Amino acid sequence: MMEIQLIINDINYKVDIDVNMRLIDLLRDKLGLTGTKEGCGEGECGACTIIMDGESVNSCLVMAFQANGSNIITIEGLENNGELDPIQRAYMEEGSVQCGFCIPGLIISTKALLDKHPNPTREEIREGMSGNLCRCTGYNKAIDAAQKAIEYLKEGQNDFKNSW
Amino acid sequence: MTLKTVGKSIIRVDAYSKVTGKALYPQDIYLDDMLYAKTLRSKVPHANIKIDTREAERQEGVVRIFTHKDVPLNEHGVVLKDHNVFAADKVRQIGAPIAFVVGESEEACINGMNKIKVEYEELPGVFDPLEAMKEGSPKVHGQSNIIYHYKLRCGDIEEGFKNCVAIAENTYTTHMQDHAFLQPEAGISYMEEDGTLVVAVATQYPHYDREEIARTLKLEEEKVKVINTNVGGAFGAREDITIQIHLALAALTLNRPVKVVFGREESFQAHSKRHPMVMKYKTGADKDGYLQAMEAEIVGDSGAYCSWAMNVLRKAGVHATGPYHIPNVKVDSYAVYTNNPFTGAMRGFGATQIPNAAEQQMDILAEKLGISPFEIRQKNIFKTGSKTATGQVLLESVPLDRCLEELVKRYDEFLKLKNVVDETIEEGVL
Amino acid sequence: MTLNQVYNGSSIQQVMELLKEYKEDAKIIAGGTDIVVAMREGKLAPKVLIDISKIEDLSEIKVERDSIEIGAGVTYTQLVENGAFGKNLKGLIKACSMVGSPQIRNKGTIGGNIANAAPAADSIPPLIALGARLKIGSTRGYREVLLEDYFQKLKDHGLRNDELLISIGFMKAKDKEILSFSKLGLRKALAISRATISMLIGIDNGIIHNIVVASGSIGKFPMREIEVEKSLLGRSIDEDILDLAVDSLQESMDKRLEGRSTLPYKRRAIVSLLEEALRESNIYRSEVKL
Numbered sequence: 001m002m003e004i005q006l007i008i009n010d011i012n013y014k015v016d017i018d019v020n021m022r023l024i025d026l027l028r029d030k031l032g033l034t035g036t037k038e039g040c041g042e043g044e045c046g047a048c049t050i051i052m053d054g055e056s057v058n059s060c061l062v063m064a065f066q067a068n069g070s071n072i073i074t075i076e077g078l079e080n081n082g083e084l085d086p087i088q089r090a091y092m093e094e095g096s097v098q099c100g101f102c103i104p105g106l107i108i109s110t111k112a113l114l115d116k117h118p119n120p121t122r123e124e125i126r127e128g129m130s131g132n133l134c135r136c137t138g139y140n141k142a143i144d145a146a147q148k149a150i151e152y153l154k155e156g157q158n159d160f161k162n163s164w
Numbered sequence: 165m166t167l168k169t170v171g172k173s174i175i176r177v178d179a180y181s182k183v184t185g186k187a188l189y190p191q192d193i194y195l196d197d198m199l200y201a202k203t204l205r206s207k208v209p210h211a212n213i214k215i216d217t218r219e220a221e222r223q224e225g226v227v228r229i230f231t232h233k234d235v236p237l238n239e240h241g242v243v244l245k246d247h248n249v250f251a252a253d254k255v256r257q258i259g260a261p262i263a264f265v266v267g268e269s270e271e272a273c274i275n276g277m278n279k280i281k282v283e284y285e286e287l288p289g290v291f292d293p294l295e296a297m298k299e300g301s302p303k304v305h306g307q308s309n310i311i312y313h314y315k316l317r318c319g320d321i322e323e324g325f326k327n328c329v330a331i332a333e334n335t336y337t338t339h340m341q342d343h344a345f346l347q348p349e350a351g352i353s354y355m356e357e358d359g360t361l362v363v364a365v366a367t368q369y370p371h372y373d374r375e376e377i378a379r380t381l382k383l384e385e386e387k388v389k390v391i392n393t394n395v396g397g398a399f400g401a402r403e404d405i406t407i408q409i410h411l412a413l414a415a416l417t418l419n420r421p422v423k424v425v426f427g428r429e430e431s432f433q434a435h436s437k438r439h440p441m442v443m444k445y446k447t448g449a450d451k452d453g454y455l456q457a458m459e460a461e462i463v464g465d466s467g468a469y470c471s472w473a474m475n476v477l478r479k480a481g482v483h484a485t486g487p488y489h490i491p492n493v494k495v496d497s498y499a500v501y502t503n504n505p506f507t508g509a510m511r512g513f514g515a516t517q518i519p520n521a522a523e524q525q526m527d528i529l530a531e532k533l534g535i536s537p538f539e540i541r542q543k544n545i546f547k548t549g550s551k552t553a554t555g556q557v558l559l560e561s562v563p564l565d566r567c568l569e570e571l572v573k574r575y576d577e578f579l580k581l582k583n584v585v586d587e588t589i590e591e592g593v594l
Numbered sequence: 595m596t597l598n599q600v601y602n603g604s605s606i607q608q609v610m611e612l613l614k615e616y617k618e619d620a621k622i623i624a625g626g627t628d629i630v631v632a633m634r635e636g637k638l639a640p641k642v643l644i645d646i647s648k649i650e651d652l653s654e655i656k657v658e659r660d661s662i663e664i665g666a667g668v669t670y671t672q673l674v675e676n677g678a679f680g681k682n683l684k685g686l687i688k689a690c691s692m693v694g695s696p697q698i699r700n701k702g703t704i705g706g707n708i709a710n711a712a713p714a715a716d717s718i719p720p721l722i723a724l725g726a727r728l729k730i731g732s733t734r735g736y737r738e739v740l741l742e743d744y745f746q747k748l749k750d751h752g753l754r755n756d757e758l759l760i761s762i763g764f765m766k767a768k769d770k771e772i773l774s775f776s777k778l779g780l781r782k783a784l785a786i787s788r789a790t791i792s793m794l795i796g797i798d799n800g801i802i803h804n805i806v807v808a809s810g811s812i813g814k815f816p817m818r819e820i821e822v823e824k825s826l827l828g829r830s831i832d833e834d835i836l837d838l839a840v841d842s843l844q845e846s847m848d849k850r851l852e853g854r855s856t857l858p859y860k861r862r863a864i865v866s867l868l869e870e871a872l873r874e875s876n877i878y879r880s881e882v883k884l
Contacts, residue, residue, distance in 0.1 A: 002600065019643070020597045022630060034192035035185015037396075039346045040428040042631045043698055047346060055671065055700035061626045062701070065600045066645045075185035088183040092175050100182030101347040101396030107183060109696065131695025135346050135397050 009077030225272025324457025347396020666705025
C-alpha cells in the first residue's frame, strides 16, 4: 500500500493504493468512477480513455502510482451541474450511441482532440478517434457528433439542460 | 394526419445515461461483502480429464471451488442440451469451463485456479467439418458428428441441367468470425431476503437464462430472477449461456454476492462464433440467360456444441438460391460437430455466408454467357409473384428490381471510381 | 503479481541509485504501453517498478545548431508536436506519428521502444538512418553506443540491469539530405508494423552522393541495409533506382529470411515500401535547399 495524491474532475484525492493497481482499477474499483470502461486491457479498444495532464491516455496502461500528482478528467467530469458538455449533447443528437460501452472513451478522445485543436478537419477527427473501437454504430456518426460539437463550442452554446 | 414521431430524429431513452457514463453494465456493479470468481478452462481441444482441487481449495482467500459435482443437472443449451455447466470427464474444445473458483479477491481466485490439477488424457480431435462427416472420424458427442441435415427439393435438377448451356461448378469457403462486442462478459449474483436468487448479466435472453438456471440447479423458476443490465453489444454472442449458471450456483451455495468479469481473451474463448461454411455449388442457365437448375451442398462447422446450428444451417439452405428464381433446386445443408470453438448466432444467422457463393456463381455464369452481371440478375431476380424454391409465393413488397435499376444507373460512376482506385493501387499509393 | 515496491522517480541520479540497489528485481516504467500488458500476462514479474515519466531531464528535446538530443522519456506526441525538426527530418516525424493511436503516442516513449528492443518499433529505422547514438548511464558512469550496434549485438551493448537509457542523440540532416519513412501495417491505426524502411539520402546535381538505409521487421532486429546503400550510391536519380534497390534488398532478404513463411509476402511488400521511401525523398527534396 502507498498513499498518492491526485486531482480527478477538479476534486483533490488522497488515496491508499495497492502498488500493482492500474489507474483504471483505482478509478473503478476504489473510487467508483465506473464510467471509464475496460474493453481489452491492452490499449487496443480505447474504452478506458481518460485525460491525464492534458493528454488522452489508456487508463489500462497506466499504473495507479504513476498518477501521483496528476490531473485527471474522466467522463464523470464532463457534466457540470446538470449541464452536459456540448460533446455529450452532440453524441446524443447525432445518434452516435447504441450499446454505449465505447462512448465514454470516444467522448473523452473527442474532448482531448478539441481541447488541443478546436477546428479539426474531418480527416483530423478521424485520426483523433483512431484509438477507439466501436462495434455497433461505427465511426461516421461519432465524427458527425464531433463536427456538431465544434459548432456548439464556437457558438458558445452550453445550455443543454438535462431533461432525461 | 400529422405524425409526431415517424420521420423525426428522436434521442434514444438511454443516450443520456450512456454519454455521461452513468449507465451500469454488469462490471460496474459492486456489492457489499462481494466475492469474486474466475473460470478454469480447458487448454486442449479434446481429452479425457481428471480434476483435483484439493490444494487449490487450501489457498488463502479461496472460498470455494465449484465443479461438475456441484451441479444437479449438468447440461444446458439453446436447442440441444449438449453443453455441460462444467466439463465432467471430457473436454471437447479449448476454453470449455472446468471449474469456477470463488474467492475474496480476484488475485486469490487466480492463485487458486493455478493450483487446480487437471490431468488431460488427450484424444484425437477433428477440426475439419468434411472430415468430421466421414465414418471413421473421431466423434465429439455420441455416434455421429452430423447434428442436422436440411433437404430442399424443388423440381427436377437433372432435367433442369439438360436445358443449360452454361454451368458453373465451384466450392466456396468462409471463415470463423468473432462478434467482438466491446463489453466483455461480466455478471453479479446474490440472494434476496426472501430467498430469490438474482443474476444480473448482459444477455440477449433473460427468460432462457432463467429457465436454464432453474433447470440445472433444480429450482423453481419463480425463485430465480435474471436482471438484464445495459448490454455492451451482443450480435448473437450473448444468446448462449456463459456465466449465468456458474454465478447462480455460487451465490445460492455461499449466500454472498459473487462477481465475475472476463478479460478480452476469455471472452473470445467463452462465447460462440460465426459458422465457417463449405459451399459446393452447381448452377446452370439456358441460352437466354435464365437460371434452370441449382444444386448445393452446404456444410457448417458447429464446433464442439450445437447452439443454434440447426436454425443457422436451415437458414443457409433456405437462402441458398440467393434472391433468384430457379425452377429446379436441390440443396443439402449439414451442421457438423468438430473440436473447434463452438459456433452459433451471429448477425445474419446463416444467411450471411450464402451470398459469397450464390452471387459469385451469378457473375461466373454471366461471363460464360457473355452477358453483363446486371442482365443475368435482372432476368432472374425475385419479383412480386415469384415463387421461391421452398414454395413461398412472394406477394408483397419485392423491390429488388428497383434496387437493380438504381445500381445500373450508378454503375458507370462506380466503374470510374474503381478505375481510379485500381490505378492508385497499381501506383503503390494505397 | 510479485510487485511489492514502486517509486515515482524524481531525478536521473535517484533512478540510477535505485537500479544499483535492486538490479534485476527492478524494471523502469515510462509510458507503460508495453510493460503493463507484459506484467498482466505474466511475461514480466518485476518486484520493483520505477516510474521515470515525470523526470523533466528525461522529457526534453534539446535542439542545438548541428545536433538534436531526445530524452528517453520523450513521448511520440511530444516529438511530433515539436516544431524544431526541419522539413528534411519529416521521415522521423512520420514514423512517430504512425505509432499506435493518439492514446499510445501520448504515453509511449522513444526510449521505451529502444529499451525493450521491440523488433517492430517504428521510430528505430529513421533513428538508425540518422546515425543516432544512445546515452546510457549508471552509478558506474556513462557510456555511448551507436543505435545500429545496440540492436546488432544486444548481448554486448544492451542495457545492463543497473543502467538507464538517458537520451538518443544525432547530427541534424544536412540541407541536401532528406530522411524518408515508409511503413506496411495491416491497418492504419494500432497496427504493428509488418515492415518499415527509412532512408537518409543526400543528392547533389542529381547524383546520390550519400545514403543510409535502415529497415524494421525485415530481419530479426532493426538494421542497416548496407547492400541497398551500395546499389544506389553514386547513381543518378534518373536511373532505375527503384529496381536497383528492390533487387539488392530482395537478395539480402532471401539469405536472411530463408525458409520463413513470411518471405514471399515481404519480398513483394518491400517494392512498394522502397518506392514510397524514394518518392518521398524526391517530394521532400523540393522543400529543402538544393
